[in-house]
Amino acid sequence: MTNIRHQAFSLPLLLPVALLCIAIALPLLPTPEYWINLLNYIGLYSLVAIGLVLLTGVGGMTSFGQAAFVGLGAYATAYLSTRHGVSPWLGLLAGLAITVISAYLIGLITMRMSGHYLPLATIAWGISLYFIFGNAEMLNKYDGLSGIPAISLFGISLASPRAIYFLIWGAVLLAILCLRNLLASRPGRAIRALKGGSMMAEAMGVDTRRMKVTIFVISAMLASISGWLYAHFQRTVNPSPFGLGYGIEYLFMAVVGGVGHLWGAVLGAGLLTLLKDGLQSVLPRLLGSSGNFEIIVFGALMIFLLQYAQEGIWPHLRRLFPDKANPAPPPRADAIARSPKPRAGERILDVQRARKQFGGLVAVNDVSFGVDAGEIVGLIGPNGAGKSTTFNLVTGLLPLTSGSIAYRGQDISRFASRDIVRLGIGRTFQHVQLLPGMSVLENVALGAHLRGDYRPQGGVLASVLRLNRREEAKLLHEAACQLERVGLKEWMFAEAGSLALGQQRILEIARALCSDPALLLLDEPAAGLRYQEKQALATLLRQLRDDGMSILIVEHDMDFVMNLTDKLVVMEFGTKIAEGTPETIQQHPAVLEAYLGGIE
Structure with missing residues (x-):
């Protein structure tokens, strides 16, 4: 069960905030460009993993298809900006609109599924959208689209990795803040009840199917925003980053960090990105360059985590800083409406x-x-x-x-x-x-x-x-x-x-x-x-x-x-x-x- 709570600023909250503030300050320092790029990718992956925390860690629904929604956001803005000269900001709105419609329709069909059928369905739509990207003539098939313009904000061009860095991590912080607010509310309690079983939630008045579709759409929107940022950061898109393999990696990031914790998504994205980068440099020198040996290491790491740290790494870090904050009722509040009572003998x-x-x-x-x-x-x-x-x-x-x-x-x-x-x-x-x-x-x-x-x-x-x-x-x-x-x-x-x-x-x-x-x-x-x-x-x-x-x-x-x-x-x-x-x-x-x- 998730441990996300409505809380005041406390040590477990101040720790990631302090680390994030340090990370945000890095572009202002003489930090190597390589590390800035790496941190940009961590931010992009974090957005997708945060959505998976909401969908999987809180809502209890497993999805391997989030990379496809990243692709929707990336291709929507890439196509409109390169072929029709549309502003990247309008491209963002178009990508979100397409994603919301697609996720809503897919959610209506798949969110009623349970057991192994739901993950299989997410694999199916992930593969389908990947092949649509690769075979659509208007999207230049597997060659993709290039020449994507940079984002401009208040007249400032965000063409360089250092400039777009602040937009990427600002989006990460905003996503965490918004989802923390949501989960500490009446709809948030209903969302958190989904994992406890639909029978209890329905008996409390929760429309569980609608709530499942809602969080599915929200998680898809975060993936779409990540895709939009990715397109204008890379300035080119092709189907490769939107396949099933990346969908599995995104879920892996959420699980490693702590699938029930928003900050765990950032931690998991950072650890896996750094680990993958290091392994791609070290393993070819040790084992040759004929295979993707990092996949084997990732598989072994997943087995280790499932055996010894099923809740991910973030919960273990939180134990170092006990958090006693809880939502507290106000001493006084407006009277809540009550229904009229039946008459005697009715x-x-x-x-x-x-x-x-x-x-x-x-x-x-x-x-x-x-x-x-x-x-x-x-x-x-x-x-x-x-x-x-x-x-x-x-x-x-x-x-x-x-x-x-x-x-x-x-x-x-x-x-x-x-x-x-x-x-x-x-x-x-x-x-x-x-x-x-x-x-x-x-x-x-x-x-x-x-x-x-x-x-x-x-x-x-x-x-x-x-x-x-x-x-x-x-x-x-x-x-x-x-x-x-x-x-x-x-x-x-x-x-x-x-x-x-x-x-x-x-x-x-x-x-x-x-x-x-x-x-x-x-x-x-x-x-x-x-x-x-x-x-x-x-x-x-x-x-x-x-x-x-x-x-x-x-x-x-x-x-x-x-x-x-x-x-x-x-x-x-x-x-x-x-x-x-x-x-x-x-x-x-x-x-x-x-x-x-x-x-x-």
Whole structure:
């Protein structure tokens, strides 16, 4: 899990900034031209690797095709400036436009893929675009385009490597700043949730497919900008630097530096560029010039890293400078909007003959029950009874085979889970689903994804430009209030993965409460809790009920549910066999005969 955080200037941040300031000053010193050129290439590669950190390290999607987007940016400006005399700056806009359209269309097709299919798809489009560059007559085929004009900025020509050096590294710094802003925001938390699994993210209201396409487009735009800079730095382009081999190298740079860290991309680009340059000088003298022996060394290095430093080099450097900074909620913030609460006695949830089949297996067999406002209903039964499947039907994670489910009179049988949470249904999971590398506060704030000032899936540009400060203040303040409500305030800045299992379950409840639900679905919330923790949880749930919230709870602890719930629904093998008050259920003949004594 990525460890990128919203933080004040601290030692881990000052270290790369200080080194970067020294590097930027090098052109002003009598530095050899060779080193200036080498640093320019490191900057160009860094831009692509930074995009891969967002796409792969944060979003969890592997791409070997980023070199093709570098080529789009390079060829767009090269063609327009050499054949039509268009300004390089207009060439930049044209390249970005072509890249955005291409990446969006490719993303719509490929971002729904998972497993090994996505990397294979990225290889396919990388190879396809490479051969388009090499076979297009208008691009002069494999000979490429030459005579590309230099960039001019405020009347100053950036024709020399020393002059364009500042533009390249300025773009690197700007990219890091913008992505840091993005990842420390509401859309950023949604992006970081992608790697934790789409089911949890969707249940928090995140449109995961749209978010995947968004970060794919952003990473492609950074690659395109790198290509634009490359074209006007080299003053000539041909297909060779945009092939699959370079796409693999870019991903290698991100992995070596630390694929979950923005500054790791710069570190990886620098290390691999210097290593490759050194190996190309040394290895031919040792082994001859008949082969690309540096590829063998790179392969051995990758095996070593995967064995001993899977998170890359940057995390090890950060350990030398511990960073305790975390996003902190403001002491006061504007009130966040809340939905109107249901009236007493209103039917909140109405499940009628709900049925779910997986092939020939009937997991839920025509189950009917209801939940009223201000009521705690328990759904009990042995393992395999269909309780969690019923939960997933109510929350839209699974589609109904037949029957209907209504929330406050509205049929939600065909709603997606992200639309259901918008209506006012929050949930936890049978198996805890958190983002362990994020703070407790940020995990809870993810639950308020749909309650921001900007459109639920929008706000990306506002976050990049830090126009979302007011929104962030409200969401973090709400998250802090919910943590205090459930008794986890003192753990606010701890990493979620460091909490005990019982605390993680309580954290999930706080995250669900952050969505402002009228109906709360809890899947085995008392599992892993000690006796006193269970009593505290019961007190919390009774308080929520007294505040007008309805709760549907699956639990195996009979003492817990018998003393907590107003009504119980009993399931066996996907079928409801009893419904009534705890006292009634304890005396129900079918329950006593079938399995009550077998529930623990």
